[in-house]
Amino acid sequence: MLSTLSSIGLWALTASLIGWWLGPAAGLGVLAFGLLLMVLVSGLHISRIARWVGNLEQPPPPSVGPWDNILSPIYRQLRRDRQELIELDRQVSAIMMAAEALPDGAITLNADMELQWCNRTACEHLGLNLATDRHQRIFNILRDPSLVAYAKQSSWDAPLIMHINRDGLSKTVQLQLTPYGLGQYLLVTRDITQVEKLETTRKDFVANVSHELRTPLTVLLGFLETLRDIPAESISLEQRLRYEEMMLEQTQHMQAIVADLLTLSTLESTPTIEGEPVNISNLIHSALNQGQALSGGQHQFIQDIDPNLGIVGIESELGSAISNLLTNAIRYTPKDGTITVSWQSSANGDAYYTVQDTGIGVAPQDIPRLTERFYRADKGRSRSTGGTGLGLAITKHIMMRHNAELQIQSRLGAGSRFSLRFPASRVRAMPCSS
Template identity: 50%
Template sequence: MFWLRTLLWCALWATLGLLAGSVFTPAIGWSIPCLAFFAMLIGRGRSLARVARWAQDPSTAPPADVGAWDDVLAPLYRYLRMQSRVLHESHDALENMVAGAQALPDGVVTLNDEFQIDWCNRTAMRHLGLRLPYDRGSKLLNLVRVPDFVAYAQSGEWPEPILVRLSNSGQERVMMLQLARYGQNQHLLISRDVTQIEKLETTRRDFVANVSHELRTPLTVLTGFLETLRDMPQDAMPAQQREQYVSMMYEQAQRMQAIVEDLLTLSTLESSHGAGPAIVNMSELLQRARQQAEALSNGRHTFEWHVDEGLDLLGSAGELTSAVSNLLTNAVRYTPDGGKIAVYWEADEEGSAHYRVKDTGIGIAARHIPRLTERFYRVDRGRSRAVGGTGLGLAITKHVAMRHDAGLGIESEPGKGSTFSLNFPPERVSRAQG
């Protein structure tokens, strides 16, 4: 009621002026309301100046005792505080949303209707090679120039994601990209790195194909011989030839049995957690492996043995036997007659234990080494079948090493031989008492 109070004050001062003019002189009567009005104007001016200073920073509390301005400033200040609180809450909510989007394992890119980039999270930067704020406003299709994705984006309908191969920092990755509409003519791009999934799927397909291929050869031999023996009269084949056929069938059956046993071993290693570690007498284990290797060599190679007989391991005796024998057997199979094979079982100064098999065999080209532990991977398929083996030995050895916290090392040079090693950490090492 600002105007009513002002009117009352004016009426009061006018009445006082009339009374003073009737008692004294008219000049005195006029001077009283004039002075009152002048004082009121000065007071209102000072109050207005204080309000003007407050208006420069309305986030602070308004000035007190500013007369009629109190009725204006109080609701205005309450409104400003409410708006500030709403703005602060909205800012916090937005920051939480952005933080959540940054934490997503998938990439997220917001785009306008022209596919220009508004924002993206860190995962999308890594997936697509984007840079913010440098790329903000740039057209996505100019940065991701894969023809399949460009055609997908321009189709206007995206019921399903698309798989594209992108090269980033010299490394090819397989990305699943999905576009969707949201808001007012806005687009959302979601990216997911499926490189590992694609690799596992490829490995699965290769594994099925390799198993089929490895089993098909002995099965074909067995089937052929059995059909021959079934259709041929009893007296039509000499006993010596029949014995030869049976021997070859037995050999192929043993090959299939070895493949199946290795597959079961590999499956067990991959799916089970294993029993608790026990102390394994490595000296005895290596002695048994030595007997098997020298029997397989049959005097065709020279062996050197450097075994620390007091050095044992905490682990599974059966698994370690498989790993140790696989490396030693491979050395015998792929080292030509007259070659040398050296076996080392020793500890270093830091307490780690190392099992190494060094041969003077045919060696392996560097490009093959990263894939040697893949199932059924063979550098030379013809030679591998000729010397025996299932193609699963190194895959089994790798899993045994992982289950014993060890590393599998491979060093090789064509024509100069190879060195395969199992390197066990100090916590897996045990010293024999006495």
Template identity: 60%
Template sequence: MSKTIVSIALWALGGWLLGAWLGAATGWAVFALGLLIMVLVSGLQLSRIARWVHHIDEPPPPSIGPWDEILAPIYRKLKQNRLDLKERNRNFQRALLAAEALPDGALTLAPDKSLLWCNQTAASHLGLDLSRDRGHSILNIIRTPEFARYAHQDHWDKPLTLHLGRGLHMRTLLLHMTPYAVGQFLMVTRDITQIERLESTRKDFVANVSHEMRTPLTVLSGFIETLLDLPDDAIPLDQRRRYLHLMEQQAHNMQALVSDLLTLSALESSPNGQGEPVVLAPLIRTALTQAQAISKDRHLFDVQISDTLAIIGQASELSSAISNLLTNAVRYTPAGGTIRVRWALLPDGQASYQVADTGIGIDYALIPRLTERFFRVDRGRSRASGGTGLGLAITKHVALRHQASLDIDSTPGEGSTFTIRFPASRVCDASAAPPQSKQAAQAL
């Protein structure tokens, strides 16, 4: 504005000087011409400003006279606002990325409990599709009475445990809702399916161990009380020896159970190392000797063992798995049956340890449960033969720790075949095994 006043004053001064020299009419004409030029220039500047308004992100046009003082601060403010907005957008994107990286699910809900946003974890937990479910009530998405009661509360001091799905697809979620902002709600979801399964397994394991230990302890305590309460001459020597033999048998069963529990615990808690080349032929022959001692010549053994094959792994673990399969075959094969043992290299480079029997067989529906702890097809037969119900669970753990698979094929009344397949990456030649490894295998 000051520039405009100065310009008018200069044109007026020029007109006055020319009027004093050439006459008043000339002075007024010059003054009018100056004003006309100022109007034209101002109009040109306004047109340039009008064009700039349509591209306001660009710098204002230069040389626009008095408008420079007005537009420059406006442009600087707009530029600063754009920078602030970009920084806020970057912070918002960072927050979204952080929310997506959370191991727990997160949902934001409107005051009417309609879905505003959720991360991928929450979408996976609840089967959500944000593009489809945004704006829909969470009560229409999670249709369970317990969640409806939970969501309609005024305060949420405790989380809700919710079971969704059925059968193998059952999922257990921990949901916690809390208010935030103005009338909105934040809901956090956590998948505790595995934790719940582990807790159930732990409870079942404790109950099974207690049950397995109770039987031999009851027998032992009963015989001990009988022997203590009666005079020495009240029990014949043969009967006393029979009592002691039964007590010894029950003590041996408890010892075997504790040993298997310690083995299973060591497999689950110890780190899974790569190991070293182990020749399996001596381990298999040692296990065969033990199995034949249990068999007492009641079974026919058909054995084919490769002496040139070795496995990269742990000798003690492999010995346990080998022995468990052979012992089970002896226990569940009637007298006169055949037990076939094979240790060979397969055409695809894998190695296979296989134990097949002509025993009682297993129903197809029960095969998936065979490797469960304490599961027995025939409890009476297993206990009578000293089985703990942990042998196949140990064998499966050993196989998994060696990247191997345990395959089970069985037909009731015809027999069963158990096969451990070792991957080609674990197979090596027996010559690669160090001498101390061969000696340790023979000792086992």
């Protein structure tokens, strides 16, 4: 503004001098020319500024007269605002990426409980599709009365547990609603299917342990009460010895259950170690000697054992797994049945310990559950064989600790084939035993 007034004053002074020298008409002409020239230059500056306003990303035009002092601070502020916007966009993007990476689902709802945004985890938990479900009420999407009742509460101190069946799969999801901002809500989802399964397994385990111990305890209590209540002379020595023998059997059964439970607890709580090379053929021959004694000559045993094939592992654990499979085959194979034991390597370098029998076999629906603790496919027959119901659970844990796998093939009434597959990385060549 000051420069414009200075320019006008300079032209007026020039016009006054020329008017004094050449006359008033010449002075007025010079003044009019000067003012016209200033208007034309100002128009040129304004047109350049107008072009710049159309693209504020570019620096302002240079040399626009009095506008220079106005445009420069405006441009500097625009640059600062642009940098702040870029930084804000970067922070928002980082926040959105973090929200997408959350292991829990996150859903934002407006005051009408309409879905505004959700991350991928929430889509997986609840089957949402942000493209089609945005601005839809969450009640219309999920259609669960328990969710409606939960959302109508005045506060949400406890989460809601929902059981969702979708695409043939059952899932348990925990939902927690939290208000934030002004009339906004955050719905956090968490998949607790595995947690619920573990809790069910824990409850079943406690119930099964109680049930397994109750039977021998009931037998013991019955015999002890009988021996206490009847006169000594009313029972023969032969009956007393039979009662004592049966009590001893039940006590040994309880002792076996407790020992297997302690073994399982040890396997689950102790860290896995690499171990050292173990001569598996020696362990198999030892298990066969014990198995033949248990069989009492009622079964035929076929052996195919490579004496030079060893495994890096823990000898006591491997011996337990080997013995468990052989003992099961003997218990569940009728008299005159055949049990085939093999220990060989495959073409890809893996090693297989296999026990195949001609026993009673297992129904297809029972095979996936055989390694569960205390699970018995045939409860009546299983109890009569004297097993604890924990042998295969122990074997599975031992295999997991050795990066190995328990494989089960069976057909009801046609026998079973149990195999321990050890990866080639654990296989070692052993010197021939003399």
